[in-house]
Amino acid sequence: MQNFNSNDPASFREMGQKLSGFLNAEGRELSEEEEKEVSPILHSLDEMRYHFTGEEFLGEGGEKILSKAYDTQSDRNVVIARPRRRDTNMEKEEFLREARLTCKLQHPNILPIHEIGIDNDDVPYFIMRLFEGEELGSIARKRFESDSGYSGRYPLEEMLEIFLKICDTVIYAHSRNVLHLDIKPANIMVGRYGQTMLYDWGMAAVISDDSRKDVTETFDADILNTLLHAGTLKGTPGYMAPEQIAEEGVESYATDIYALGAVLYHILTGTIPVRGSHAQEVMLNTRDGKVVRPRLRRPQLSIPGSLGAITIKALQREPENRYRTVQELHDEVTRYLRGFAPKAERANPVKRLQLLMRRHSKVATVIFLSVLVLMVVTGFFYSREKMQGRRLEAARAEAVLNLNHFQEQQAVSEKLYHDLREFTAETGNLGTLRTYRLLDKILEQELNKDDLDREYLKKLVRMKVMQELAQQNFNAVKTLVEDYPHWWQWLELYDQIATRFIEIKPDDTAQLSDADFALFLDHPFARQRYKELKSLAFDLHMVNTEPADPESYLKVAIAMLNVINDTREWGGHVKLEPRKSGYHLDLSGAPYRIYVFSHMLPWCYDGVLGKLDLVSLDLSHSVVNNIWEFQRLEKLETLIFLDIKMVGGDVNFFTMLKALPTKRVVLREGAHQQRFIDELRAKGTEVILVAPDEMYP
């Protein structure tokens, strides 16, 4: 796959030439036909049939202007929304995307859109039901003002019911592959009789670009996803999840879960989960996961600990540590409302007993008293033992009832996985350490279904096999191959690999030793996708095995560098030499240009060379391209660069060198410009120049 990114100046130029030629041949303006392709909704609105009068301005958001108007055709008041930015077709189309997307979401807690159109001034608009209510944010704030009367009108239970309705709405949207991405109290309206609306789907995104075949409404990610904001920050500080702020964050279902956690937090405390006097500070604190526990935030309020625990779980910095689904969050709040301990609280038996007694206060008292009476009485009346037996049975029945209830809830939460199928099959990638468990679970679920069409099944099986391989579950691979005997030829390739490694490691729960894992990395498969597989396998291996001693890890490091650089089988001779406080590694003449694979997760380990405990590294006779990566090798004292070839010359080379914590650099005399060497020395680095034809040390 062409990634349109080249460090090599010659191929960069070639790319520029090719693209210029292409654009010159195609024309540098979009044709009418092409305009239609990029703004399909706008071009589908044919006639002007505007039939609204008596407009009154209602309000203005970031993207829309809302007015109340009278619909002369249906004889009722409605809300009319128009884009704020409407100079270009692109901007109009952007506005219509939100409308189209909202139209397709049909749920009692989402305001229905009656109509989309273009008015006489060529401005697009959409018509919504007029819904009169109050923002949840303002209700939550007024609840804490003693004289407003809101705390009586909206007791906590009522607020939680409202919250559950929002969760329901988001569960529905997620089941349609739609992420809201801007859930906040200001986007939740509560009517006089408790009707609740989640609105403003202007930032919503559709996951996966495949259309669902089993659902009547299709959500076309091509048409409905926003393009205008690419690269800019969207969302509302305080409710935005850390991954919306981080430069390389990926928005997912977990992003909405975070925002829901922040809404619950707001209900409990009347404020946002992190401190900060201005947006910048709030965002920094969000990024760093500095969520303040609700009870600490409002000590005077006696906020129920169980609810606090739920918010903290939903507001975890890492998406995978939050609730896996909105359904889970929903169920936890329901458990609280019904008087069970939420799982997030990890309640102890005493707490559980307290809750049990609160739920069934009458029964509990009876049981409690009976037990007391029994303890006294059984001493005297042996015959009463039978009665105690009956009580115990009753208690057991209660427990079974609870268990059934719990299992029911579990079943509901599984439902969402079902809806993730396009996402899973279409992305086709293996995920990273963050996501592979989720993928694994979805795959498992999908594969258990009957009547899958063969093409889809093929994708699933391929992903599953690769996942199992990356996790070193060779028996599982074998089982899969046996489940689909001779279905596809490529399965046999995987079968061969599994057969080879089962002999080495028959137990799926064990991990390959470093030496054997290096063999696995060396196994010849060359395509990019296998590179991904190996990279995931490497990440998993690093996480799952104890930090090994550097000498045995060396084989893994070399094998992985060969994977990254497509240089199979190089480096059999490379050895670590022990030095005073670490090791020396001789990579002279190595064909490597890259030391970090782009998929690798920096927080797991310090690059491929990190675990080698290096104090000295020799890169002589090699091409030195990018050595930024060595910044993480903090113990590295000596770097040797004799007779190297520099990409980008002295300028680049010395800029990188200056950024490294290395104390000593060994260079060839006369190979570099003196002023750069002087600069390096000025920085305090010892520079040793080795005369031509001499070696170091």
Next chain:
Amino acid sequence: MDSKTKQTYATRMTLLQKMQRQQDDAAWQEFVSIYEKYIYGVIFSMNISSEDAGDVLQDVLLKLWKKLPEIDLGDMRRFRSYLAVTVKNATYDLFRRESRRGGNTKVEFEERLHAIENISEPEVERIATAEWENYLTAKAMENVAKRFSEQALGVFNACLEGQDIKVYAAANEIPLSTAYRLKTRVKEALLEEIKALEEYLG
């Protein structure tokens, strides 16, 4: 163009001015990172091999470093032409040095020296313009590519390689209308990005 990139380019004039006044090291690095690939483009257009290109680049940068305080940065077009002329001279110097040193290949070097000498002023101007366009386009594509799915880039690349979009769509099981839409989206974004870059880099 994302905000970070914008920030980088928006400071361009001040960056160059800072460089002129103080020969500021960080400013210099930034300058090199923006113009390096353009300069490489000009070098390649003078038929220099990849091995020698690095040397010429170093030479050009060094000359530039020395001359910077005298250069008029008000007109970026002229600045780029100046860069192209500097490349021409540096290339000439390289061949002259090598022809002095070289034994058997002397004749060949003489010919190449002559060829470079004969590059006229309008020709240098043309090279500067063409290479700047190549540079902008490639740079814009790099920026734009980050925003698109692999599928969209795949379709676009196929068109770029002259493949029939219908054949490509069928082979990759993409509905044809989607393929057209993806291709046009990328193209539209690319055109916009080129415009934006032109505006920022002058």
